Amino acid sequence: SQKIEQNSEALNIQEGKTATLTCNYTNYSPAYLQWYRQDPGRGPVFLLLIRENEKEKRKERLKVTFDTTLKQSLFHITASQPADSATYLCASHQANDYKLSFGAGTTVTVRA
Amino acid sequence: DGGITQSPKYLFRKEGQNVTLSCEQNLNHDAMYWYRQDPGQGLRLIYYSQIVNDFQKGDIAEGYSVSREKKESFPLTVTSAQKNPTAFYLCASRTGYNEQFFGPGTRLTVL
Numbered sequence: 775s776q777k778i779e780q781n782s783e784a785l786n787i788q789e790g791k792t793a794t795l796t797c798n799y800t801n802y803s804p805a806y807l808q809w810y811r812q813d814p815g816r817g818p819v820f821l822l823l824i825r826e827n828e829k830e831k832r833k834e835r836l837k838v839t840f841d842t843t844l845k846q847s848l849f850h851i852t853a854s855q856p857a858d859s860a861t862y863l864c865a866s867h868q869a870n871d872y873k874l875s876f877g878a879g880t881t882v883t884v885r886a
Numbered sequence: 887d888g889g890i891t892q893s894p895k896y897l898f899r900k901e902g903q904n905v906t907l908s909c910e911q912n913l914n915h916d917a918m919y920w921y922r923q924d925p926g927q928g929l930r931l932i933y934y935s936q937i938v939n940d941f942q943k944g945d946i947a948e949g950y951s952v953s954r955e956k957k958e959s960f961p962l963t964v965t966s967a968q969k970n971p972t973a974f975y976l977c978a979s980r981t982g983y984n985e986q987f988f989g990p991g992t993r994l995t996v997l
Contacts, residue, residue, distance in 0.1 A: 873934065
C-alpha cells in the first residue's frame with residue numbers, strides 16, 4: 775500500500791509569511807494528490823486536488839505542486855493569517871481506485 | 887443544507903460491549919467511507935461502500951462491521967472483538983470528482 779509522509783514537526787510562522795508544507799510518497803506514483811484542512815475535534819475539509827500531469831494548482835492563497843521526479847507535493851499558504859492555523863493532511867490515490875492513503879498531517883500555527 | 891451527520895458526538899463503551907456509530911448523508915453520493923484517526927497518525931480506512939448493498943474491507947476492518955441498506959446511511963458497529971477501539975471515527979462520502987466530504991466525527995472511549 776502507499777505510504778505518505780508529511781513534516782512531522784509543527785510549523786509556526788508569523789502572519790503574512792508563506793507556509794510551505796511537504797508531502798512525500800513512496801512505493802508508487804499516485805495519479806492524484808489531495809490536500810485537506812482539519813481543525814481540532816472536527817472532520818477534514820477538502821481544499822485542493824492535483825493530478826500527476828499537473829505541475830501546479832492554485833486556489834485563492836493556496837498553491838499545490840506535484841513533482842513526480844522527487845515523489846513530492848508542496849502545499850503553500852501565502853499571506854498567512856491566524857485563521858489558517860490548523861492541521862493540513864495530504865492524501866493520495868490511483869486512477870479508478872478511490873481509496874485514499876493519508877499522511878499524519880502537519881500542524882500550522884500562524885502568529886499575529 | 888446538504889452534508890454528512892454523525893451521531894453521537896461522544897460515545898462511551900464498556901468492555902465486551904458492541905456499539906453502533908451512525909452516519910447519514912443527503913448529498914446523493916454513491917460512495918461512503920469509514921476512517922479511524924488516532925493521535926499522530928493518518929486516517930486509516932476501516933470499510934468503504936461504492937454502492938447500496940455492497941461494501942469492502944479497508945486496511946483495518948478486524949473487529950468492525952458495516953451495512954449499506956440505504957444510499958443515505960452507512961452505520962459502523964464496533965464489536966467486542968476490536969481490542970483497542972478508543973479513537974476518533976470519521977465518516978465520509980465521495981463526489982464524482984474524487985474529493986471526500988467528511989462528517990464531524992464520533993469520539994469513542996472505552997471505559
